[in-house]
Amino acid sequence: xxxxxxxxxxxxxxxxxxxxxxxxxxxxxxxxxxxxxxxxxxxxxxxxxxxxxxxxxxxxxxxxxxxxxxxxxxxxxxxxxxxxxxxxxxxxxxxxxxxxxxxxxxxxxxxxxxxxxxxxxxxxxxxxxxxxxxxxxxxxxxxxxxxxxxxxxxxxxxxxxxxxxxxxxxxxxxxxxxxxxxxxxxxxxxxxxxxxxxxxxxxxxxxxxxxxxxxxxxxxxxxxxxxxxxxxxxxxxxxxxxxxxxxxxxxxxxxxxxxxxxxxxxxxxxxxxxxxxxxxxxxxxxxxxxxxxxxxxxxxxxxxxxxxxxxxxxxxxxxxxxxxxxxxxxxxxxxxxxxxxxxxxxxxxxxxxxxxxxxxxxxxxxxxxxxxxxxxxxxxxxxxxxxxxxxxxxxxxxxxxxxxxxxxxxxxxxxxxxxxxxxxxxxxxxxxxxxxxxxxxxxxxxxxxxxxxxxxxxxxxxxxxxxxxxxxxxxxxxxxxxxxxxxxxxxxxxxxxxxxxxxxxxxxxxxxxxxxxxxxxxxxxxxxxxxx
Numbered sequence: 001x002x003x004x005x006x007x008x009x010x011x012x013x014x015x016x017x018x019x020x021x022x023x024x025x026x027x028x029x030x031x032x033x034x035x036x037x038x039x040x041x042x043x044x045x046x047x048x049x050x051x052x053x054x055x056x057x058x059x060x061x062x063x064x065x066x067x068x069x070x071x072x073x074x075x076x077x078x079x080x081x082x083x084x085x086x087x088x089x090x091x092x093x094x095x096x097x098x099x100x101x102x103x104x105x106x107x108x109x110x111x112x113x114x115x116x117x118x119x120x121x122x123x124x125x126x127x128x129x130x131x132x133x134x135x136x137x138x139x140x141x142x143x144x145x146x147x148x149x150x151x152x153x154x155x156x157x158x159x160x161x162x163x164x165x166x167x168x169x170x171x172x173x174x175x176x177x178x179x180x181x182x183x184x185x186x187x188x189x190x191x192x193x194x195x196x197x198x199x200x201x202x203x204x205x206x207x208x209x210x211x212x213x214x215x216x217x218x219x220x221x222x223x224x225x226x227x228x229x230x231x232x233x234x235x236x237x238x239x240x241x242x243x244x245x246x247x248x249x250x251x252x253x254x255x256x257x258x259x260x261x262x263x264x265x266x267x268x269x270x271x272x273x274x275x276x277x278x279x280x281x282x283x284x285x286x287x288x289x290x291x292x293x294x295x296x297x298x299x300x301x302x303x304x305x306x307x308x309x310x311x312x313x314x315x316x317x318x319x320x321x322x323x324x325x326x327x328x329x330x331x332x333x334x335x336x337x338x339x340x341x342x343x344x345x346x347x348x349x350x351x352x353x354x355x356x357x358x359x360x361x362x363x364x365x366x367x368x369x370x371x372x373x374x375x376x377x378x379x380x381x382x383x384x385x386x387x388x389x390x391x392x393x394x395x396x397x398x399x400x401x402x403x404x405x406x407x408x409x410x411x412x413x414x415x416x417x418x419x420x421x422x423x424x425x426x427x428x429x430x431x432x433x434x435x436x437x438x439x440x441x442x443x444x445x446x447x448x449x450x451x452x453x454x455x456x457x458x459x460x461x462x463x464x465x466x467x468x469x470x471x472x473x474x475x476x477x478x479x480x481x482x483x484x485x486x487x488x489x490x491x492x493x494x495x496x497x498x499x500x501x502x503x504x505x506x507x508x509x510x511x512x513x514x515x516x517x518x519x520x521x522x523x524x525x526x527x528x529x530x531x532x
Contacts, residue, residue, distance in 0.1 A: 028166060029207050035156055035170050036177045036212035039149035040219030043181035046126065046145055047224070053134040077291030083135030084287020087128040087344040089280040098124035099343035100268075101140075102147025103196070104441040106175045109150070110168050110197060111526045112457050113445055113519040118155035122148050129345035132283075136290035136301040137339040138332060142182045143347020149178025149216070165460045172197045173208040177216035179349075184220060184229055185406035189213035191399045196437065229305075229407040230312055232383075237412045241374045245367050246416055249360055249381060250388045250423025256359055257392025257424065258433045260333055260352070265439055267341040283342045293335065300332045304354030308386070311357040312408065314379040325362035329355060348436070352393055353386045353404075360385020376416075383408055387417045388424040395428065395435035397421040445520040457513045458486075461529045465505040468528040475499035477528075480521035482514035 091099045098121045108114035125144040133139060153174025157167040172193050180189025193209040290301055299307045310316040336351040364378030383404060390400040401417045463469045469477060474485060474497045487510040488495040495501065513522055
């Protein structure tokens with residue numbers, strides 16, 4: 001009788017636990033929708049400010065040139081120099097982690113290696129980001145929007161005093177919602193969370209990511225329209241005879257991605273930001289260069305949206321077209337690297353897409369002279385180049401391919417985009433090109449010795465299928481100093497780990513991280529639980 005009563009009580013306890021879990025998931029999904037709406041509103045605000053100020057800059061620049069000629073040009077250069085100096089100085093003084101795209105910082109926050117000063121990040125991204133982008137720096141608006149999406153999610157979840165694991169889920173979802181909103185691409189935002197931010201493969205993560213991406217794009221479309229970013233007509237799939245040129249485009253993209261990543265890592269190292277020059281002076285010099293380029297080569301300034309659109313529609317003309325495109329590619333790459341190295345807020349997604357479009361169009365023109373019968377049109381090869389270069393640098397092929405499809409509306413190009421991205425991915429792996437966001441995060445964790453907290457931190461880590469932890473004994477896992485695996489949750493069981501305990505995919509590890517655990521070692525430990 002007692003055993004029967006105990007069995008009934010256990011059954012009731014399991015039912016109550018399952019009901020609470022379902023309620024918690026539903027509550028989290030509702031919070032995810034709110035985070036998506038907030039991220040979408042922030043993306044629209046940021047875009048509206050930038051569109052207005054960039055239009056004002058273009059009008060003022062052309063007006064000063066027409067009226068005062070060289071004196072007007074000098075005035076523009078002085079203004080862009082002041083804007084660059086102000087953006088770099090404000091970022092460094094008020095919130096240094098708001099510099100750059102912010103994606104490496106989001107990744108560090110998700111592994112608790114960095115704090116999230118939400119209000120400071122939002123204010124700095126809005127203020128200094130607008131100053132830098134209006135000044136003509138070759139940076140995109142997507143990085144700041146992603147960072148602000150994660151910051152809004154952190155601010156929202158901290159205000160509700162949510163558990164740490166739920167907060168991290170919402171921060172990742174908010175970052176993906178920012179990407180989805182800025183490109184009007186909900187599936188790309190969803191994949192960005194899973195592929196780039198490397199969240200664990202669970203129903204809760206999928207649900208949060210999808211709902212935030214969809215809700216942020218819904219807000220964006222209600223406020224500024226539902227057209228695709230480039231609104232190109234769909235085209236028929238490319239024939240098999242064109243595949244050799246597509247493969248060569250992927251190889252060329254891998255080379256561009258390697259050069260870009262290497263230059264970016266070298267110029268953003270401690271030596272560039274300099275013992276001789278302050279961030280303000282670096283910003284002033286690069287801002288002045290941007291002012292000169294506004295008149296000398298305006299196509300390479302800004303994020304590159306207009307140039308990309310012209311290439312995809314085949315509207316860009318020049319008497320020496322291939323040398324001109326090569327000049328644009330080299331200058332866009334170099335100027336983007338210099339702008340990012342100043343530490344002002346701004347992303348590299350948009351410049352990478354522009355570099356890919358230039359590369360693809362240039363190869364299309366070149367191969368058409370050699371083998372016109374097997375070469376796609378330059379505009380279609382420009383679309384393929386966008387996905388390939390983004391994949392080569394960032395190493396997130398699914399995000400890149402789906403992003404291009406959603407931005408252009410050319411769904412029949414899917415296989416060609418996948419082929420070029422696969423070639424670029426494989427070639428980049430062969431050249432041992434480290435993904436740019438991983439490289440930036442790794443460098444920051446190794447060089448920055450500051451601690452997030454003097455107290456111990458408690459994390460929950462999911463063991464994913466195919467990870468280094470899957471089917472391995474605890475004693476054979478490399479555990480960093482001052483880090484302890486305290487509890488293993490497996491189904492409805494909670495296990496105290498021993499050296500012979502074998503981890504399994506689907507386990508949740510409760511890990512205690514002490515203040516003496518190096519952030520870089522902790523980040524490496526967390527990555528080992530991710531799927532390969």
